[in-house]
Amino acid sequence: MKHCIIVGGVAGGATAAAQLRRINPGIRITIYEKGRDISFGNCGLPYNIGGEVSDRDKLIAATPESMAERDITVKTHHEVLRVDSGAKKVTVKDSSGDREFEDEYDYLILSPGGAPKTLPALLNVPQAFVLHNLGDLDDIKAHIDGHGVDKVVLIGAGYIGLELIENFVRRGMDVTFIHRSEEVYRPLEDDMGDFFIEEMERQGVDVRLNAEIVEVTGNAATLDNGEEIDAPLIVAGIGILPRTEFLKGSGIKLNDSGFICTGDTGRTSVDCVYALGDAIETFYQHTGGKTTVALAWGAHRMAYVIANQISGNEDVVFEGLLGTNIMRFFDYDIATLGLEQHEVLEYDHFIVDHRQRNKAGYMDSSVPIHVRIYVSKTDGKILRAAVVGTEGVDKRIDILAAHIRLGGTAADLANIEVAYSPPYSSPKSVLNMIGYKTIEKLKQFDE
Amino acid sequence: MKHCIIVGGVAGGATAAAQLRRINPGIRITIYEKGRDISFGNCGLPYNIGGEVSDRDKLIAATPESMAERDITVKTHHEVLRVDSGAKKVTVKDSSGDREFEDEYDYLILSPGGAPKTLPALLNVPQAFVLHNLGDLDDIKAHIDGHGVDKVVLIGAGYIGLELIENFVRRGMDVTFIHRSEEVYRPLEDDMGDFFIEEMERQGVDVRLNAEIVEVTGNAATLDNGEEIDAPLIVAGIGILPRTEFLKGSGIKLNDSGFICTGDTGRTSVDCVYALGDAIETFYQHTGGKTTVALAWGAHRMAYVIANQISGNEDVVFEGLLGTNIMRFFDYDIATLGLEQHEVLEYDHFIVDHRQRNKAGYMDSSVPIHVRIYVSKTDGKILRAAVVGTEGVDKRIDILAAHIRLGGTAADLANIEVAYSPPYSSPKSVLNMIGYKTIEKLKQFDE
16 A cells, blocks of 8 residues: 655645545555644634634644544654655654654655744743744633733734734734834735724734834843833744755755745655645746745645645646735735736836726725736736725735636736626726726837 | 717716727717716616615716717707618607707617516506616605605516615615515526525515516505505516617617627627617627626626727727626625526536635634536536625626636636635635536546
8 A cells, every 4th residue: 555644734734635535545644743733724823813713623624533534644743854755764753752763655745834933032932922823822822811911012014913913903902013124014015005004003003113122021022222112922923934954855856945846746856755835836827937825725726736646647737826815904905916026027017006996986885996917018918916905805816816817918807797786896897997907008008 | 070879878878988089089979868867877776775875976977068078969858769770860859859850970879778667557656666767766766755655565576676675675664575476586596596585584575476466556556366555655676678669670680589689899780880788689708699688897898899899999899798797685695697597408517516605614704605607518618607695706706707708617616726814715715616526527427
């Protein structure tokens, strides 16, 4: 019986195991997970803090026990230390039993994920946390409850940091937001994100830009300007690094930033070794360029692809992705897709920008939506899009993704048929209008 | 100077005029409108009754005066009685001046729209109305205010009837719903629309199915079962007929139901005569079959096409449409696209049906969404789709429309990338899942 070892049992690894079992009843599957839990909804963690996921256990999609029922062996607290891709075996450390052993595979699926970054000043600070897994969630809530904490200092302006701001406010806590620059939420264009700070202030958040914590003593944190603030709870959401140290010397190719290189089959540079999830380098669907996208959609899709590849269905491949993403920040929805802002600069392009109400303008409840697209001058394709508003943003970004995926150009957006009724759109939707605007711009270039 | 006459000044005609003027500054444009008003948002009329469009005047997008500023002549209360397509002239009746005259055109655009149907028993009943134009809206509101009416009898289970039920309930009025069959909202599959009657009853609507009004005397309406009900206001929303009587003998081809035949340029069977809006027969984008779709999206798109065609831009054509539509009914969103249910039966097809929560299932606020697609066994394409739920329906139907338009198959829905974050979707969206389900069904056929 063939043996498939999976490194990492969170979203990517657990989904790959489930898909593989579904397609391939005759393969032995073992998951080694370094942490305590598998298959939890990590994107949902902040929403348990804010109360929108009232049942914490609902975040757990599968347990070692439920996996065992599907004939999948799960070993938690088991860290894979090394991969010997020549001998097709891994070295595993059982941290509960404090022993090391080797295990042989026919197929290896790597889903190690990322390791959250932190700040030097927060090392060994007992009230400093990240929110990366279910254990972190439990620890944060235990700290709040155990110490009667009603105040939190949030560091980092990425999506996890911002989602946490919203959710701690919802929990009724006083929030201080500390960020080392003035640039909040880098995925979005600065001039489209004016509302971030306004909204924080409206929500009573104490906003400290261009500031960093340099020292924490007891419950007091000292900032780089010398000020001391009350910090009975500190949560850092300052990004992740791929957890791929253990692959050094394995022969499995990593890129310069340590991400595992993959292609359209999910295979790494080494036969029978596949990778998915937040630690891989993959490619853009629309340009073919390399990218790293730590998002769940791609991980789920790649799980399906790898399960099929291992099972001999070689025509099932990964098409690449657009990095389509969305974040809610209080009333706002912020979505982008395609190239990052700095990547667009490498292309000869023009920008089409449009604001329109999300539904028929005569409806009292209609609200503005702001769409910006970056169009290739070479072929008229959409390289990047950003959409911001308080309603209907998810719809527009998803339509754009579907359109771009099948080769639709910017001008062709004029032809997109939408379901129109006053509560949902205008007869000429915001995307139609950006298509018409593109057509006019292209005419100007022709003149 | 060339002269373009436009018959009908509501959405289709007014938009065609505006587009033509924008592209073609050197053409003379005259709109003849039979009614009192032009260019009003007729889809928004019910929402003024319910209060979601609090400013009735916002429903008016353009007036004869604002059109004059753009050098477009508008004649309201002017009905075109005949078209002589050989001599390229129309006969017009000025109902305010009570005179007839002829006018010559180089181009003729027909946007006569539909005429609302009514019931024999409602003829000459002073409190019986339809809601087809702004005048009807004003009349209904004047009747309510003038007679202190707090009760309305609604007839018809199409989208106008259902929207009116919601809006009269919102207005705080007692609503009686009378429908001659048990089939409510024909565009939707019966078994997906269980909620219609339940929701009406929950909202306190007095529901009378398999009933018809046979006589009205004073404020009393007699039903066909002999019962007498209080009916101080009756509104019928039982459909429209194309208003194309005036084209008899013109040589302009109508289909068997009286709709004006058009093609991908908007041209009728006669040179220099174009048509758009609710009175035309057009074609499905995905099958090429003929259809009539009385929806605003197609009218707006065709206005652009015709304006371009008349202006010599012959490469701008109408691609056909999917009839993508949506209706809100209280909390519910009901959307369909593609072939009608009876039309699907002409194709060798299978059905894929799927229910999933609209966002991450662990979110307390997640709600079910129900998607059904009809897949051609011949080529795997989606012939028809229906989506029902209380949140996120518009997004799914619009993604489907964008996908189908560019040739995406049912199985290919598995590849659609969505913006995932717990408040918006699952990592495998409801559309991804219906794609995966299709793949499994196709495998069964292969076996």
